[in-house]
Amino acid sequence: MPEPDHHRWMNRAIDLARQSxxxxxxxxxxxxxxADGVEIATGYSRESxxxxxxxxAALGKLDPRDxxxxxxxxxxxxxxxxxxxxxxxxxxxDRVLAAGIPRVVIAWREPTTFVTNCVxxxxxxxxxxxxxxxxxxxxxxxxxxxxxxxx
Numbered sequence: 001m002p003e004p005d006h007h008r009w010m011n012r013a014i015d016l017a018r019q020s021x022x023x024x025x026x027x028x029x030x031x032x033x034x035a036d037g038v039e040i041a042t043g044y045s046r047e048s049x050x051x052x053x054x055x056x057a058a059l060g061k062l063d064p065r066d067x068x069x070x071x072x073x074x075x076x077x078x079x080x081x082x083x084x085x086x087x088x089x090x091x092x093x094d095r096v097l098a099a100g101i102p103r104v105v106i107a108w109r110e111p112t113t114f115v116t117n118c119v120x121x122x123x124x125x126x127x128x129x130x131x132x133x134x135x136x137x138x139x140x141x142x143x144x145x146x147x148x149x150x151x
Contacts, residue, residue: 009075010137017077020045028144029054032075035068055092073103077141079110080120093120103130107141
């Protein structure tokens with residue numbers, strides 16, 4: 001089976017991130033779930049709820065028992081969160097692990113803007129998820145977040 005076109009799918013996620021309503025207290029992120037070369041779900045920050053993260057929105061469109069998740073790739077413009085400001089909401093890394101998604105592709109890692117030490121990539125890798133970073137697309141993925149302190 002040929003290697004997936006990671007740039008194509010990440011650019012799709014970047015397009016979705018542009019649809020996120022910008023706010024001062026959160027990133028605008030896009031996410032695409034792909035299985036067998038086919039887009040199976042998408043999401044973006046605040047798509048249907050002011051507290052929704054992109055991964056949460058995408059995963060919420062599928063049955064958690066959907067067998068395609070077991071061989072899907074999640075494309076997210078930003079590293080999935082390892083903690084949430086709203087403690088009643090599950091971190092996206094926990095959602096990815098619960099869904100059994102084996103591969104995650106990101107454009108950039110979460111800066112210290114809202115979380116001092118995001119360990120999403122480390123947590124996913126520790127649980128056997130393959131994580132690929134596409135730093136060459138980081139600038140495009142950050143563009144809709146320039147109103148925030150990205151340090």
